[in-house]
Amino acid sequence: MDYSITKFLWTLLGLFIVTNWGMLMSSTMRRINARVSGRIGIPWYQPWIDLVKLYSLRTQLTHGTMFYIGPVFRLMGGVGMFLFIPMVYGNPIWSNYSFSGDLVLILYFQFFGMLGMALGASEGGQPYSAIGISRGLSQFTTIEVPMTLAVISLAIQYQTLSISEIVAAQQGGITTWTMWTNPFATVAAMLSLLGAFGHSPFNLVKAPNEIPIGPPTEYHGTFLGVLRTNGAILHVAEAALFMNLFFGGAGSWFELIIKTFLIYFWSVFVGTVFPRFRIEQSVRWFLKVPTIIGIIAIILFL
Amino acid sequence: MEKNNIHKFEELDVDKFLAPENEKRSVLAPDGSIVEIDPLKDYFCQDRPEELKPRSGPVEKFLNWARAESLWVLGFGTGCGSIEIPPLVTPRFDMYRYGVQMRPTPRQSNVFIISGYLSVKTLKRAIRSYEQMPSPKYIIALGSCTINGGMYWDSYNTINRLDHYIPVDVYIAGCMPRPEALLAGFAKLKELIKAGKAENANEYARNFDWYKANQKKIIKDWNMPDFNW
Numbered sequence: 001m002d003y004s005i006t007k008f009l010w011t012l013l014g015l016f017i018v019t020n021w022g023m024l025m026s027s028t029m030r031r032i033n034a035r036v037s038g039r040i041g042i043p044w045y046q047p048w049i050d051l052v053k054l055y056s057l058r059t060q061l062t063h064g065t066m067f068y069i070g071p072v073f074r075l076m077g078g079v080g081m082f083l084f085i086p087m088v089y090g091n092p093i094w095s096n097y098s099f100s101g102d103l104v105l106i107l108y109f110q111f112f113g114m115l116g117m118a119l120g121a122s123e124g125g126q127p128y129s130a131i132g133i134s135r136g137l138s139q140f141t142t143i144e145v146p147m148t149l150a151v152i153s154l155a156i157q158y159q160t161l162s163i164s165e166i167v168a169a170q171q172g173g174i175t176t177w178t179m180w181t182n183p184f185a186t187v188a189a190m191l192s193l194l195g196a197f198g199h200s201p202f203n204l205v206k207a208p209n210e211i212p213i214g215p216p217t218e219y220h221g222t223f224l225g226v227l228r229t230n231g232a233i234l235h236v237a238e239a240a241l242f243m244n245l246f247f248g249g250a251g252s253w254f255e256l257i258i259k260t261f262l263i264y265f266w267s268v269f270v271g272t273v274f275p276r277f278r279i280e281q282s283v284r285w286f287l288k289v290p291t292i293i294g295i296i297a298i299i300l301f302l
Numbered sequence: 303m304e305k306n307n308i309h310k311f312e313e314l315d316v317d318k319f320l321a322p323e324n325e326k327r328s329v330l331a332p333d334g335s336i337v338e339i340d341p342l343k344d345y346f347c348q349d350r351p352e353e354l355k356p357r358s359g360p361v362e363k364f365l366n367w368a369r370a371e372s373l374w375v376l377g378f379g380t381g382c383g384s385i386e387i388p389p390l391v392t393p394r395f396d397m398y399r400y401g402v403q404m405r406p407t408p409r410q411s412n413v414f415i416i417s418g419y420l421s422v423k424t425l426k427r428a429i430r431s432y433e434q435m436p437s438p439k440y441i442i443a444l445g446s447c448t449i450n451g452g453m454y455w456d457s458y459n460t461i462n463r464l465d466h467y468i469p470v471d472v473y474i475a476g477c478m479p480r481p482e483a484l485l486a487g488f489a490k491l492k493e494l495i496k497a498g499k500a501e502n503a504n505e506y507a508r509n510f511d512w513y514k515a516n517q518k519k520i521i522k523d524w525n526m527p528d529f530n531w
Contacts (some may be wrong), residue, residue, distance in 0.1 A: 038393035046401060052368035053412075058354040058503075059436040212406035220409040220436050 010093045011083065015233070018082055018240075021257060022232030023047040028261075029268045036272045047228070054225035063124050063218065070120010071219065071226040077113020078234035081106055085240050087256060089167045089249040100162045103151060106241060107144075110196070113230070114140055117215055124218030132214025135279050136205035142286040143195040149294025150189035154245060156301040157182050163241070167249035177248040184297035186246045190266065191290040195282070196238060197264065199271030202282055210276075239263040324525070350529055351507040354437055362498065369412065369438060370495040371401040373488065376411035378431055381418020382478065383444040389481045402488055408434040413491070416470075418478070419447035419460045425467060426521050432468050433529060437503035440471045440495070442487050445478055452477055466516045469502035 027044045034041025084102040086095035121129040158169050179186045195202040206214040239260035250256035324341045356362045390397040405411040408431045446452035451462035474487040494500040
């Protein structure tokens with residue numbers, strides 16, 4: 001078979017693995033949360049059942065074209081991130097479609113889904129959606145500041161914007177990981193990761209019990225199913241990005257699963273301890289300590 | 303005589319209960335033309351609900367299994383019985399074990415727990431919420447107030463039989479039933495769904511006129527479209 005076709009099929013298989021691992025990871029984290037509060041929690045297979053149910057609802061209604069396209073944009077953001085991140089280092093099959101400037105493209109894809117979702121959710125006409133969108137966009141703008149500073153620091157350190165090359169530079173034992181060679185950038189990025197995952201101190205976009213659930217308030221059935229599928233992909237893709245940038249990448253799927261689990265667990269760990277911020281607290285928080293650490297990371301490598 | 307007639311607005315042409323933002327108005331469009339807007343017709347769906355036939359055979363069986371194992375409950379407490387719902391999410395009863403989860407919006411929920419008496423004012427909200435839920439949808443009626451009015455049976459402001467207004471799948475008797483009874487009710491509802499007997503959304507569509515007539519008999523300030531999802 002033609003190489004481009006086999007490559008495409010392998011990438012689809014990778015997407016399948018990532019989706020399922022993301023769903024398993026989310027149910028595991030919900031179980032961990034439940035254990036912290038003394039409950040047993042949902043069965044580990046609950047996300048799949050929820051998904052089947054969402055796709056099987058008989059009534060679907062729309063509020064207009066953008067309402068349809070919103071979840072598709074969001075899914076594009078997740079799948080786009082996945083497509084350009086090398087999953088397993090040194091394996092041409094699992095390095096997906098990464099190329100020399102993919103880091104910039106991925107930073108863009110992080111924001112892309114959010115913008116599409118903003119357009120779609122505001123067509124739903126729910127006031128709570130509008131509040132959630134304004135919170136989400138303003139918070140994500142400030143999350144981007146420390147994250148971009150960390151990425152620039154990495155670009156100066158390794159003199160490249162290719163994720164594959166950054167991973168290649170980290171091979172050769174745990175001491176060559178960016179975590180040790182550039183600790184300030186790692187700290188700034190890991191703090192901004194808390195906001196990107198949207199767990200507890202920074203979960204004011206969806207803010208359950210406060211603004212019902214923010215942007216997806218009007219979404220149901222298949223729309224919500226698409227959003228949930230994207231959530232699973234996006235979480236693994238984001239964790240895989242940080243694994244590649246700061247923690248030496250993965251030599252196999254097993255290593256990827258362990259590392260993404262630990263990176264995701266970091267945000268859940270913080271989330272079970274701290275209550276929710278208000279939007280002005282969250283925005284100020286990101287612009288203080290993480291931003292200063294990010295600036296230090298750049299100054300050190302100038 | 304007229305003073306005692308609490309429903310006197312019914313006889314007037316003007317709807318005194320209509321919210322200002324729902325009044326008819328004309329708006330000047332950018333091209334200079336004048337557009338008539340009737341929010342009750344433009345912003346809400348006026349179509350009657352339709353019967354949506356289930357799929358046949360093992361496919362529907364599988365989907366019913368998924369629907370039964372993933373019950374999303376609308377977080378809307380209507381009477382004193384809603385105090386029995388919070389314990390369900392705490393360690394002692396933990397309904398998440400059974401695939402029952404709370405959802406904050408009617409669009410994403412399948413189960414509506416009418417938890418106790420329904421005052422006339424709340425009935426209106428309950429109907430709107432029920433009609434916004436996507437089909438297939440189920441109703442659990444909690445407490446004796448929903449069966450025959452319970453201790454409010456001769457109250458001037460509450461309804462007595464819930465299933466005259468919206469179709470009920472499972473009744474849980476008691477005043478108040480404990481959370482265990484509610485869990486048993488969920489188990490019963492799961493049985494019904496898996497057996498394909500929980501098709502009350504279609505029942506509602508089939509007897510739509512009867513339900514609407516009953517609802518309008520009670521709700522005097524009917525200032526919403528007849529079918530508003």
